[in-house]
Amino acid sequence: MLDPMAHAGPRHVAIIMDGNGRWAQARGRPRLLGHRAGARRVREIVAACPDLGVDYLTIFAFSTENWKRTQAEVSGLMSLFRRYIESEAQTLLAEGTRVRFIGDRVRLDSKLRSLMDMIEALTAHNTRVNLTIALNYGGRDEVARATKRLARDVAAGRLDPEEVSDETLPRYLDTHVLPDPDLVIRTSGEARISNFLLWQSAYSEYEFVDTLWPDFTREQFKAVLTRYGARERRYGGVVA
Template sequence: MCGVDYGVAHVAIIMDGNGRWATNRGWPRLAGHRRGAERIKQIVRTAPDMGVRYLTVYAFSTENWKRSTEEVLGLMGIFARYIEKEADELASLGVRMRFIGERGRLDGKLARLMGGIEERTKDNTRLTLTVAINYGGRNELARAAARLARDHAAGLISAEDLGEEALAARLDTVGLPDPDLVIRTSGETRTSNFLAWQAAYAEYEFTETLWPEFTPEELAKILSRFGTRDRRFGGAKA
């Protein structure tokens, strides 16, 4: 598995099934989220050896605020501890860490930790790990459109330039290539408002595996299957 480049530069993952994994064992849902965070560490360590240069994971959606206060607060604590505990290792592995989503609603300490690790790892190039927290694709598009409207009103962009490139330049993911492959774990087959713009031409893979059980070996198998797909991006089949 290690050292094989499968030709997939950007993988995005909807990490689903943490709560179900814990519930199946009679454990609190937060135990599943903690195990899920451990799984991210393993995938981050091994993904570059498979040719992956960009890894984007869906950690907390704009809709996840509907969950219980206990679970939401617990998740925010897990995010903060992950950043604090993994900062040194991420830096030593050459991982750049980025966050997408709306930060205004997040706890101040968590937001500061996010900004700190982004600054610390900004020059790393082995892998870019992007974590979506308080993120929703529709919310991102609405915020980008609002920025575009403000820039137009301020005379920074002309009406003739109000196109796809201008909007894309105001998305949270500016500077990142679009994902080649989106993986969703846990057997669900929804896209759940994840990278609505960026994944327009991505390939999708849905696996029954719950996220805490998703291994580098399964990732390698999925990447290998990706190589057999004919990606035409709207063009005719040869």
């Protein structure tokens, strides 16, 4: 049954899932344990989306800057991503979730890229929830790659440079098939956007919550969506 507040809620929610490492360290455990706990939380939040009226969920899994972390943590994360896809594919398919990835895949290993292709194809006809995973993603990197594609079309004569507008570039972004996010949530108490969906979130509402991602429950998610429903979105205009 659809939650009554969902009609006033966001259709597309994007989440910066921050705090996994600190969650583990606070328990005297390795940071990778926190990432595993965070992956389990993803499962719960994705499953909650239909009842809360969320059609699109985009999660920030690994940024272009995360390669600066220790080799052990990066390798552990890549292994976790592979295991997540292998273990969750059939569940996501059965639950009607369509999976997409955004970001630059070139630097990812071939096994992970193959698994990404597999789950995208497997779930391509699902419509209940659209889950987009930002993997090796950075907002500036995305805009740079999109601009290169646009420039190639101009150079090839497929696009008139005089017709380029703020509606043109989005067609070249990784997210070209997605609506812009209505709401961006960041967990763990940090209040910055960290190079996430820079173009797409120009008029998004933001919510910064203190909870570390592995502790961010369905109930907290619902509470954030309820607060969103009370906001007045003006998109730069003034309500008379």
